[in-house]
Amino acid sequence: MQRRWLFNLQLAFTLFVCAFLIVPVMLSALAGVTENFFFGIKSGFTFRWIIEVWNLYSETMYLSLLIAIACLAVTLVIGVPAAYVLARQGGRLARFIEEVIVLPVAVPGLAIALALIIMYGGFRDFRTSWVFILVGHILYTLPFMVRSVLAVLSSMNFRELEEGAASLGASFWQRFYTVVLPNAKSGILAGSLMVVTLSVGEFNLTWMLHTPETKTLPVGLADSYASMRLEVASAYTLVFFVMIIPLLIAMQMLSREKRQAKIADDDPLSDLDKLNLQKDKL
Amino acid sequence: MAHREYPTLFLLILPAAIVFAAFFVVPMVNLVAVGAAGEDGFAAYYSVFTTPRHFESMVATVLLSVGVTAVALVISTIAGLFLVRNRFWGRETLISFLTFPLAFPGVVIGFLVILLAGRQGLIGTISKAIFDDKLVFAYSMAGLFIGYLYFSIPRVILTVMAAAEKLDPALEEAARSLGASPCQVVKDVIIPALKPGLIASGAICFATSMGAFGTAFTLATNIDVLPMTIYTEFTLNANIAGAASLSIILGLITWIALFIARSLSGSTVASSG
Numbered sequence: 001m002q003r004r005w006l007f008n009l010q011l012a013f014t015l016f017v018c019a020f021l022i023v024p025v026m027l028s029a030l031a032g033v034t035e036n037f038f039f040g041i042k043s044g045f046t047f048r049w050i051i052e053v054w055n056l057y058s059e060t061m062y063l064s065l066l067i068a069i070a071c072l073a074v075t076l077v078i079g080v081p082a083a084y085v086l087a088r089q090g091g092r093l094a095r096f097i098e099e100v101i102v103l104p105v106a107v108p109g110l111a112i113a114l115a116l117i118i119m120y121g122g123f124r125d126f127r128t129s130w131v132f133i134l135v136g137h138i139l140y141t142l143p144f145m146v147r148s149v150l151a152v153l154s155s156m157n158f159r160e161l162e163e164g165a166a167s168l169g170a171s172f173w174q175r176f177y178t179v180v181l182p183n184a185k186s187g188i189l190a191g192s193l194m195v196v197t198l199s200v201g202e203f204n205l206t207w208m209l210h211t212p213e214t215k216t217l218p219v220g221l222a223d224s225y226a227s228m229r230l231e232v233a234s235a236y237t238l239v240f241f242v243m244i245i246p247l248l249i250a251m252q253m254l255s256r257e258k259r260q261a262k263i264a265d266d267d268p269l270s271d272l273d274k275l276n277l278q279k280d281k282l
Numbered sequence: 283m284a285h286r287e288y289p290t291l292f293l294l295i296l297p298a299a300i301v302f303a304a305f306f307v308v309p310m311v312n313l314v315a316v317g318a319a320g321e322d323g324f325a326a327y328y329s330v331f332t333t334p335r336h337f338e339s340m341v342a343t344v345l346l347s348v349g350v351t352a353v354a355l356v357i358s359t360i361a362g363l364f365l366v367r368n369r370f371w372g373r374e375t376l377i378s379f380l381t382f383p384l385a386f387p388g389v390v391i392g393f394l395v396i397l398l399a400g401r402q403g404l405i406g407t408i409s410k411a412i413f414d415d416k417l418v419f420a421y422s423m424a425g426l427f428i429g430y431l432y433f434s435i436p437r438v439i440l441t442v443m444a445a446a447e448k449l450d451p452a453l454e455e456a457a458r459s460l461g462a463s464p465c466q467v468v469k470d471v472i473i474p475a476l477k478p479g480l481i482a483s484g485a486i487c488f489a490t491s492m493g494a495f496g497t498a499f500t501l502a503t504n505i506d507v508l509p510m511t512i513y514t515e516f517t518l519n520a521n522i523a524g525a526a527s528l529s530i531i532l533g534l535i536t537w538i539a540l541f542i543a544r545s546l547s548g549s550t551v552a553s554s555g
Binding site: 023089109118119222248249 | 287290291294295297298299301302305306307308309310312313316357360361364365368370376378379380381382383384385386387388389390392393394395396397398402404432435436489492493495496499500509512513516522525526529530532533536537540541544
C-alpha cells in the first residue's frame with residue numbers, strides 16, 4: 001500500500017520535471033502557428049509566420065547546413081585517422097593528446113572565439129568568410145568524433161584482426177579500408193550525428209565569429225528574439241526544432257541499439273558456444 | 283610490422299595536429315599573452331579580485347552555478363532513480379523527453395524561459411488568472427536560474443541513470459532485511475553508491491553553467507554573469523586585455539571542473555553550451 005503511494009508520488013514528480021522541459025517547447029511550436037499568441041489559439045491557425053521566417057531567414061538555414069556538412073567532412077577526414085592512431089598507440093602520450101583534444105569542449109566557446117579573432121581577425125578575407133565560422137565548429141566538434149571512434153576501437157581487439165589481414169598479405173591501406181573502417185562504423189556514425197547536431201545548434205562561438213554576411217541559424221534566432229514579434233521568433237524556433245529533432249531521435253535510437261547489444265554481450269556464452277555445449281552433451 | 287608503420291601513423295594524425303595547433307593551441311597561448319599585454323600587465327589576471335565589477339560578476343556566476351548544480355542533482359536523482367527502478371507503460375517516451383533538450387542551444391533555452399516566465403509567458407498568464415498579479419521573472423537572475431536548470435537536468439539525469447543501472451539491488455535488500463528504514467537505505471546505501479556519478483555530473487553541470495552564454499544573451503544583456511561581462515568588455519568597452527584575461531580564468535575553472543568529472547567517470551556528456 002505504502003509502496004503504491006510512493007510510486008505515484010515519484011511518478012508525479014518525474015512527470016512534473018518532464019512537463020517543465022516539454023511544455024515550453026510546445027508553447028513555442030504553438031505560438032509559431034497562431035495568428036496572435038496574446039489571444040491564444042482561438043485567434044486562428046496560420047502559416048503566415050513560418051512563411052515570413054522563410055522569406056527573412058532562409059539564407060541562415062542554408063548556411064547552417066553548408067557549415068554542418070563541411071564540418072562533418074573535415075572531422076571525418078582528420079578525426080577518424082587521428083582516433084585510429086590514438087587507439088593503436090595507447091600509452092601516456094596518447095592519453096595526453098586525448099586530453100588536449102577535448103580542451104575546446106571544456107573551454108567556453110566565448111574564450112576560443114576571442115582567441116581566434118585576436119589571432120586571425122586581421123586577415124580580412126578569412127575573417128569575413130563562412131570558413132572562419134567553420135574553423136570554430138571544427139575545433140568544437142572534433143573531440144566528439146575522435147572520442148566516439150576511439151571508444152569503439154578500444155572496445156574491441158582490432159589489432160588482432162589487422163594482424164590476421166597483414167599475415168595474409170594486406171597492405172596498410174588495404175587493412176585500414178577493409179578492416180579498421182568497417183569495424184569502427186558504429187562509432188563513426190554516432191560521431192557524425194553528434195557533429196552535425198552540435199554544428200547546427202552552435203551559438204557561443206558562432207555569435208562572436210559571424211559577420212552580417214555570414215549568419216547561421218542560431219545567430220538568426222538570437223536576432224529574431226531581440227527584434228521580432230513573439231510569433232515570428234516562435235515560428236523560427238519551430239523550424240529549428242524540425243531540423244534538429246530527427247537528428248536527436250536518430251542519436252537516441254543508435255544509443256539504445258548499442259545498449260541492447262551490450263546487454264547481449266554480457267551473456268558470457270555466445271549462441272555458438274551454447275550450440276557447441278549442447279553438441280558435447282550429445 | 284608495428285615499427286615500420288610509424289611514419290604512416292604519423293601522417294595519419296598530422297592533419298588533425300596541424301588544424302589543432304594552428305587554430306587552438308597557438309591562438310589560446312596568444313590569448314594568455316594578450317591578457318597580460320594591457321596597461322596593467324600581468325595584474326590583469328588579478329582583476330577578477332581587484333575590479334569590483336569583475337569580482338561581483340565572478341561571485342554571482344559561481345553562486346548561480348553552485349545553486350543550479352545542487353538543485354539539478356536533487357531533481358535528477360529522484361527522477362533518474364525512479365526511471366531506472368520502475369518499468370511502466372510510456373517509460374521509454376518519458377526518458378526520451380527528459381533527454382531531448384540536451385542538444386538545444388543556449389539561445390533557444392533563453393527563449394523558452396521567456397515563453398514560460400516572460401511578459402506574455404505561461405506563468406504570468408496563470409498567476410494573473412488566479413491572483414490577479416502577473417508574475418514575470420524571465421529577465422532576471424531567477425530567469426537565468428530556470429534556464430540553466432533546463433539544460434542541466436537532462437545531462438545529470440543521463441549520468442544518474444547510468445550509475446543507478448549498475449547498482450546492486452541485493453545490497454538494498456540486505457539493508458532492508460537488517461531493519462534499515464527507507465531513509466537509511468537512501469542515505470547509507472544508494473547515495474554512497476551513486477556518489478562518483480553524482481560528483482562527476484555535478485562537475486559537468488557546474489562547468490556548463492559557468493560558461494553558458496547564449497541563455498543570458500537572450501534573456502537580458504544587463505545580467506552580470508562572467509560570460510556576459512567578458513562579452514561587454516570586448517564589444518562595448520574594447521578592453522581586449524581584460525576580456526582575454528577573464529576568458530582564460532573562466533576557461534581554467536571550467537576545465538578543472540570537467541577534468542574532475544572525467545577522472546571520476548571516464549565518459550562525458552559535457553559541452554559548454
